[in-house]
Amino acid sequence: MDLKFNSSRKYVSISVPSKSQAMSPHIKSVDDVVVLGFNLSKFNKATQFFICVSGVFLFYLIYGYLQELIFSVEGFKPFGWYLTLVQFGFYSIFGLIELQLIQDKRRRIPGKTYMIIAFLTVGTMGLSNTSLGYLNYPTQVIFKCCKLIPVMIGGVFIQGKRYNIADVSAAVCMSLGLIWFTLADSTIAPNFDLTGVVLISLALCADAVIGNVQEKAMKLHNGSNSEMVLYSYSIGFLYILLGLTCTSGLTPAVTFCSKHPVQTYGYAFLFSLTGYFGISFVLALIKIFGALLAVTVTTGRKAMTIVLSFLFFAKPFTFQYVWSGLLVVLGIFLNVYSKNMDKLRLPSVRSLWNKCTEEKQTRTLSQTV
Template sequence: MEINKAYDQDSVSLPSHSLIETTSTVDNSVIDNMSSDEHQQKIHSLSYVSLLKSYSSLPSQHPIRFIGLSAQVFFYYLGYGYLQELLFTLDGFKHTSWFLSCYQFFIYSVLSFIQIGFIGLNQRRASYRSYLILALLTVATMGLSNHSIGYLNYPTQVMFKCCKLIPVLIGGIIIQKKTFNRYDVAAAFCMSIGLVFFTLADSKVRPNFNSYGVIVICSALIADAIIGNYQEKIMKMHHVSNVEIVFYSFMFGFLIILIGLLLTNNFFSSMVFWNKHPISTYGYSLLFSIFGYLGIDIVLTLIKEYGALICVAVTTCRKAITIILSFILFSKPFVFDYVWSGLIVVIGIYLNVYSRNQTAFNTKIVSYINSLSNFRWWPKFSTSTTSRILPV
């Protein structure tokens, strides 16, 4: 019993001393591990921040800068198009298309408000009346575009949106008294022909083709033509920044759509439908809106740094991939008429780009021909400038 007592005392007393040492050792090791982990996290975060700073500080001539911006355009807008078409695959969603526009305008307003806070803009330049008119046009453009998805094949809707030059040309003549050259007229003609045959191909393979969707998307394009000319007029008169135009046009547009939904008793019925499928509606629509807003910002950056010629080349490739992925990811009937009619539209797009940037376009063509002539396999021609007199 005494041995047991002694053992018990030892077993109680000795650990009491060793426990302190062990605990302190464990605590120190834990602290060291935590400090090392925090140190590594700080190193990773600092390296990530330095990587972003180094990328943002790259000159526009650097190929990584161009590749990064182009990759962002593809990522954001391919995600935007995929989510937009995915939303309308939900049965009954097309009846809530205006609620989607209301939700999208709200997200755009919040994101632009945050961006204004970062930039530090605190003074409005244009009048509320100008922004109210701009908001009405924005509602007609984006709201009708979203509404048309429920009645049109998605590739057809994309092709129509590619051809907004046609109403822009007409709107420029009427609103700003602009004159256009023969390349613009030829571009509008090619786009019109391509659209007609693309729509005929769509009606051929879709037995439930609805001409109402064509009327809706044409109305959206007309509003888009007016809004482009009106935005240009406001920016020239008041020197307004892009983010200010985005904020006020989408904030007022959100209020306009909200009032319209309440007056037509579609607000609460749409909300009931969305509440039944919260992930497929609120979740996908949130990502859809974020992708759309970030895509706008990247496109404006691409135009600012590389010009409209390069930007149109990138966005045209993106639209072509969007159409291809739409046929692959969402089962649709396909005919070869889609290909050649789409190529006619693409020719019209590049004719329009050429008419605006003839000098830059000609310079690039000449440099490309000169680079080809430097290859060894390319036949060498005599470029002598000495005049030759033919015998009489």
């Protein structure tokens, strides 16, 4: 017994690498938060938060402005898929450059998985860009805020999930907000088209699926963000190129953009660059402060994007946009609260009533004294 036990123990060894030994970049990233080549880990939490929030607002506000600016070019609205093709091309170049800057350049995630992710990415961004040819930009942003709705519907019918009252209330608020916002848009917007609603809804469904697929693939195969960007967008580029070639949509788009190179290719480059930088700061915000704070910041950014859209681009306005937007924001808060009920404990009606009663009794007693 002792001999077998001793002989078996010699095959079990645990080695702890010293600090001087080189670590895998994937392991190192757990401690170090590097954004655009800058290590944020050497700053305190307040400075990290300020840098991340500033990056999210700066780059995504520019991203939204340029996206709407491109579609404001007269005659460009039919070429949303070509804009996506150009955007995917730039993202692939950015991902290749970033991948060259890290130590481990191996592809870890299987090619078949990337083909699925690329298809979903094409659906998400292509349909979203194309919908701007039929919808106002604020309506598109409101729809993109409501990813919870297709996620819940898929969870009920595919996985048989059950949701609590907070999740159901969030979905109801988002649905009512979307319906109210869309009705307002259809009433006062001269360029409203139901086709845009269908396109952005399909983009929303693809967006709801792609997050789960990407997260599962990266956790299962330990893939990096730069690898995910490079392969998913480069394969997606080939998908869109093939689709535009087969539908004869490539030649008219190239002809039009060659006549307006600055307003199309120039803006598309800045549009893609700011979008790529923006997602880097969002990921850093999630890693340092968690998803709860990240959702709060990105929701504020989307609200600011809608406000700036009305300020910089002339479009009809009604206060129905405000009330429906607030309903969507309430739905987002309820969704975040349901996922963090242990961290965010709202007081119950009974506790509020007891507190008010105690304060009233205290004031009465003080007046009596």
